[in-house]
Amino acid sequence: MSTEQSNPNRLIGASIRRVEDPPLLTGQGCYVDDVKLPGILHVAIHRSTHPHARIVSIDTAEAAAMPGVVCVLTGDDTGDLALRAPMLTPEMNMPEHPVLARGTVHAVGAPIAAVVAESRALAEDAAAAIGVTYDSLPVVTDAEAALEDGATLAHEELGTNHCYTMKRENGDVDKAFAEADHVCRLHMKSPRLVAMSMEARGVLAYPDPIRKELTVWMSTQGPHRSRADLANSLGFPENRIHVIAPDVGGGFGSKGCVYREDVLVCHVAQKLGRPVKWMATRSEDFLTTCQGRDQAMTSELALSKDGKMLGLKVRVVANLGAYLHSATAGPPQRMLVMAPGCYQIQDVRVEIVSAFTNTVPTGPYRGAGRPEAVLNIERLADKAARDLGMDPLELRRKNYIQPEQFPYRTGVGVEYDSGDYEKSLDEALRLSDYDQLIRMRDEARERGELVGVGVSTFVEPSGGAGFESGAVRVDRTGAITVLTGSSSHGQGHETVWAQVAADLLKVPMEDVVVRHGDTIAIQQGTGTFGSRSAVMGGGALATAAERLVTKAKAVAANLMEASADDVVQVEGGFAVTGVPERTVTWRQVAGAAHAKGTPAGMDPGLHETAFFDPNREAWGFGAHVALVRIDADTGELTIEKLVLVDDIGVVLNPMVVEAQVHGGLAQGLGEALCEEMVFDEDGQPRTGTLMDYAVPRASTMPPLIIGETETPNPFNPLGVKGVGEAGTNGAPPAVANAVMDALSPLGIDHIDMPYTAPKLWRAIREARKG
Amino acid sequence: MEHPARPVNVTVNGTSHATEVEPRLLLVHFLRENLGLTGTHVGCDTSQCGACTVHLNGAAVKSCTVLAVQADGAEITTIEGLADGATLHPVQAAFQEEHGLQCGFCTPGMVMTAAYLLETRPDADDEAIKHALEGNLCRCTGYVNIVKAIRTAAQQPR
Missing domain, CATH: 1.10.150.120 ([2Fe-2S]-binding domain)
Incomplete structure (x- = not known):
């Protein structure tokens, strides 16, 4: 992927350096914990050390008497204050989710009491002095075990561990399987992962009891949705809450929803009439922030003997953890729309069953159900090829949806917009020198070395999940402001939206200021998650810009006494076709628009807003290739080469896109190589700090080759598709397939990620024992 | 947990500060809370993440793993002090x-x-x-x- 400007006349497509960098590089960023207010109080929380227990007693007397302590709250004080998640099916079971435990705790880390004090240190001292006696209850941590008959209940009050079931079926699946020559079966599990944004969660609430207002600084991916969630939980009017997402130190899906501490802090602030702050420690973040994956997939792929995919059955069992956040139930549903991947399989049955356990709640984490779906179909494709003695690439090519079939309605009833899967595969093979890789592997295998090559070809939906807003405003002096509901937390919106607006308005980029992350400044918004910003925020911005240009042309026509049809955009303003000397600048147009210069019947001003919802997702795709080597004596896995070719339609800023691929890949490799949140059978987290939970480091990253193909999205004004999750979706299955290829001489069929050295060493040892 | 305050004299980004702190105060909290230098961040509680790295007498250290009192007499540079005016390092x-x-x-x-x-x-x-x-x-x-x-x-x- 070139990081040079592809078209020197356009800003769209140029690798513009980021305008948000200088403050962040000089210590002038402002994250929640950097906001200072006079009279601020601090909250520390006493959390459950038990995964499932009745609370017998809570002794807060000593804590309440400690210096600097303003008050101590328990569930008796916060009452019905709780989080609410949406009902997805009429039968959905939903446990209580009070902001402080009431009677029972269902996971380690559940909040039991909150201390409010004059400093954070004093609050923590007092929280540690709270004494809780528990009556332990039995524990269930595994979702498949939780759904067995007679399973231990994660919530006794609920009477079941089952949350919801969803099904989707198309065609005649039973017939397809009856007619198949071969059925390939796989059971696999995605490891539970921790989002681990470098900035843990935090919230600061500033009440104004006289004006009945509440200002909240939150580390959030979507301030407008957070505002609505806070309003609902607090019973306080949404239009009196001002949510500000200042600089946000990463989110990766985990900061999309409101958490108990957010509601609690707002409540305490309103109750005391003073600003109140809570910042999660890293340990609290491990125990309370929604975690990702933790899905088990049981799948069957029906095939003809020549490798034609005939039918697919997938059953997902998803571990939701102990409580439902607003987005907890979402990720497993991705399988409903993604199960067949890039293949022509029309007879498909998908069932999603989700269960509660005594673990940290799950929710969206980079990919949010997409990585599981890609892993499922791409591991199936490889195993099917092995079962049939076919080349895995040949099997894939035989089943790809073909370019002329788009828009293509899949076997799960979703319409893919565009694609050319052979093109991206061919590019990945070219960049990886695939034939040479295979030769190297075969030679290494001759020498008894464990070397493997793996490919994953995938589709990934982006956008969706509601609308996005964008506005472009030109003030009296011609100064241009973009207002976007697509709130950034590191993705570079301030740069890219300025690029897009300046390109469409034909003005220098420096003339455009981008505002986001503030519910008073910005009309409305949904936020940044699920690779949606370019598609949704970009779509909204492009639509608003187009409307603005149309209006500005009418004003310009009025000024130049020409017909609006004869007015064209030129650099910095407008001209009359064929009369190049008759021009007006944006400044002149804006001045006129605010001073009775609009044509008769047209509103004054120059400010256009768009609420954008294409009612369909954008389906990006790609092909990733991995070469791996496993040390047979130690089980240590080395990725020797990794090639990623992604097709995300039109690229707005190649530098930013490539960096999104890098970041997604690092998280994907975390899943493949080292990351797993582990609970022991008693429900105690065993990887609750960065000393135990292994995230990738600089040395983890393998040699990379990144390429691209470009298939524009015909249903988007900018032609774009999302890219933020490409690395997490496509790369882990390529690594998994490579690892299984490396281990194939030992007769090993499947191993779940992460491929840690002890796990591979044990598998190799078992296989050699025969 | 009140403990008698201890004197600390440090030079941070060229400015000297003479103050008293709680003996348990970490250098990172001293910089962030007492001096208002919030560019130094806290990303973990086990000294793994390095977001709090500053220069202490010329060496890079994790300021979450140094007590403010240990920095007595030291020269400290934080991210705010790295650039030369408007010229980035x-x-x-x-x-x-x-x-x-x-x-x-x-x-x-x-x-x-x-x-x-x-x-x-x-x-x-x-x-x-x-x-x-x-x-x-x-x-x-x-x-x-x-x-x-x-x-x-x-x-x-x-």
């Missing part, structure tokens, strides 16, 4: 040029670690750079552009 400039930051939260620690590395090993190659970053975590960039930025900074004439 070569490492800062290279991070922007090579897109070595996304959310920016780990960035101050990364930059301080890198600046120290290039002071002590101006010829650091990729292996040395990756080794030097063992104690600094980033969740956004996959480190690719961070390593590239440090390599770029290393090639700048100084």
Whole structure:
């Protein structure tokens, strides 16, 4: 992927350096914990050390008497204050989710009491002095075990561990399987992962009891949705809450929803009439922030003997953890729309069953159900090829949806917009020198070395999940402001939206200021998650810009006494076709628009807003290739080469896109190589700090080759598709397939990620024992 | 847990401060809360992430693992003191040029670690750079552009 400007006349497509960098590089960023207010109080929380227990007693007397302590709250004080998640099916079971435990705790880390004090240190001292006696209850941590008959209940009050079931079926699946020559079966599990944004969660609430207002600084991916969630939980009017997402130190899906501490802090602030702050420690973040994956997939792929995919059955069992956040139930549903991947399989049955356990709640984490779906179909494709003695690439090519079939309605009833899967595969093979890789592997295998090559070809939906807003405003002096509901937390919106607006308005980029992350400044918004910003925020911005240009042309026509049809955009303003000397600048147009210069019947001003919802997702795709080597004596896995070719339609800023691929890949490799949140059978987290939970480091990253193909999205004004999750979706299955290829001489069929050295060493040892 | 305050005299970014602190106060909290230098970040509680890296008497240290009282008499440089007025330090400039930051939260620690590395090993190659970053975590960039930025900074004439 070139990081040079592809078209020197356009800003769209140029690798513009980021305008948000200088403050962040000089210590002038402002994250929640950097906001200072006079009279601020601090909250520390006493959390459950038990995964499932009745609370017998809570002794807060000593804590309440400690210096600097303003008050101590328990569930008796916060009452019905709780989080609410949406009902997805009429039968959905939903446990209580009070902001402080009431009677029972269902996971380690559940909040039991909150201390409010004059400093954070004093609050923590007092929280540690709270004494809780528990009556332990039995524990269930595994979702498949939780759904067995007679399973231990994660919530006794609920009477079941089952949350919801969803099904989707198309065609005649039973017939397809009856007619198949071969059925390939796989059971696999995605490891539970921790989002681990470098900035843990935090919230600061500033009440104004006289004006009945509440200002909240939150580390959030979507301030407008957070505002609505806070309003609902607090019973306080949404239009009196001002949510500000200042600089946000990463989110990766985990900061999309409101958490108990957010509601609690707002409540305490309103109750005391003073600003109140809570910042999660890293340990609290491990125990309370929604975690990702933790899905088990049981799948069957029906095939003809020549490798034609005939039918697919997938059953997902998803571990939701102990409580439902607003987005907890979402990720497993991705399988409903993604199960067949890039293949022509029309007879498909998908069932999603989700269960509660005594673990940290799950929710969206980079990919949010997409990585599981890609892993499922791409591991199936490889195993099917092995079962049939076919080349895995040949099997894939035989089943790809073909370019002329788009828009293509899949076997799960979703319409893919565009694609050319052979093109991206061919590019990945070219960049990886695939034939040479295979030769190297075969030679290494001759020498008894464990070397493997793996490919994953995938589709990934982006956008969706509601609308996005964008506005472009030109003030009296011609100064241009973009207002976007697509709130950034590191993705570079301030740069890219300025690029897009300046390109469409034909003005220098420096003339455009981008505002986001503030519910008073910005009309409305949904936020940044699920690779949606370019598609949704970009779509909204492009639509608003187009409307603005149309209006500005009418004003310009009025000024130049020409017909609006004869007015064209030129650099910095407008001209009359064929009369190049008759021009007006944006400044002149804006001045006129605010001073009775609009044509008769047209509103004054120059400010256009768009609420954008294409009612369909954008389906990006790609092909990733991995070469791996496993040390047979130690089980240590080395990725020797990794090639990623992604097709995300039109690229707005190649530098930013490539960096999104890098970041997604690092998280994907975390899943493949080292990351797993582990609970022991008693429900105690065993990887609750960065000393135990292994995230990738600089040395983890393998040699990379990144390429691209470009298939524009015909249903988007900018032609774009999302890219933020490409690395997490496509790369882990390529690594998994490579690892299984490396281990194939030992007769090993499947191993779940992460491929840690002890796990591979044990598998190799078992296989050699025969 | 009241303990008698202890005197601390430090010079931070060229300004000397004489004050008294609780003996248990960490240097990172001293910088952030007492001096208002919030560019130094706290990303973990086990000294793994490196977001709090500052220079203490010229060496890169994790300020979450130093007590403020231990810094008595020390010269400290934080991210706020690295640039020369409006002119970015070569490492800062290279991070922007090579897109070595996304959310920016780990960035101050990364930059301080890198600046120290290039002071002590101006010829650091990729292996040395990756080794030097063992104690600094980033969740956004996959480190690719961070390593590239440090390599770029290393090639700048100084």
